[in-house]
Amino acid sequence: MKITKTSLLEAPPEWVWDRIQEPAAMKEMSKPLVSLEPIDPPRFPEEWVDGETYEAQVELLGLIPVARQTIAPRRLEADGTPGEALYRFKDEGSGTLFPTWDHTMTVRETSDGASAYTDEIEVGAGVFTPLVYPIVKLLVAHRHRRWRELASQETS
Numbered sequence: 001m002k003i004t005k006t007s008l009l010e011a012p013p014e015w016v017w018d019r020i021q022e023p024a025a026m027k028e029m030s031k032p033l034v035s036l037e038p039i040d041p042p043r044f045p046e047e048w049v050d051g052e053t054y055e056a057q058v059e060l061l062g063l064i065p066v067a068r069q070t071i072a073p074r075r076l077e078a079d080g081t082p083g084e085a086l087y088r089f090k091d092e093g094s095g096t097l098f099p100t101w102d103h104t105m106t107v108r109e110t111s112d113g114a115s116a117y118t119d120e121i122e123v124g125a126g127v128f129t130p131l132v133y134p135i136v137k138l139l140v141a142h143r144h145r146r147w148r149e150l151a152s153q154e155t156s
Contacts, residue, residue: 011151048073067097100124
């Protein structure tokens with residue numbers, strides 16, 4: 001099942017692009033609903049390395065281990081042309097809860113120099129997909145709230 005959500009962020013696309021590439025920002029966007037704790041390697045890098053894979057423990061509310069997840073970051077596109085910036089980043093992950101986790105993040109510069117941020121997530125959990133879909137949808141909505149909060153702090 002696919003989830004797509006776009007939000008306007010009051011921050012320049014370069015700032016959003018930099019945050020997308022930072023594991024610390026990913027953790028910040030997901031908390032407190034979900035936390036990802038690194039397993040292998042034992043620490044996430046400061047910036048995702050294109051083509052590497054990272055194993056993480058997924059914890060609900062930062063307390064309850066629910067799954068292991070492989071994070072597989074890929075930079076698809078990075079065009080910082082002023083007035084036309086477009087960035088795309090993909091996590092081709094998988095895990096014990098979500099055998100399919102295909103997450104593309106797109107940042108497009110708006111006419112006023114802000115950012116249109118889009119999450120597209122193809123999630124598959126076999127027969128459990130209809131049960132986990134609303135949870136993922138809630139997480140995506142939460143992440144977008146967090147993105148808007150952090151972006152507004154950036155510009156204030």
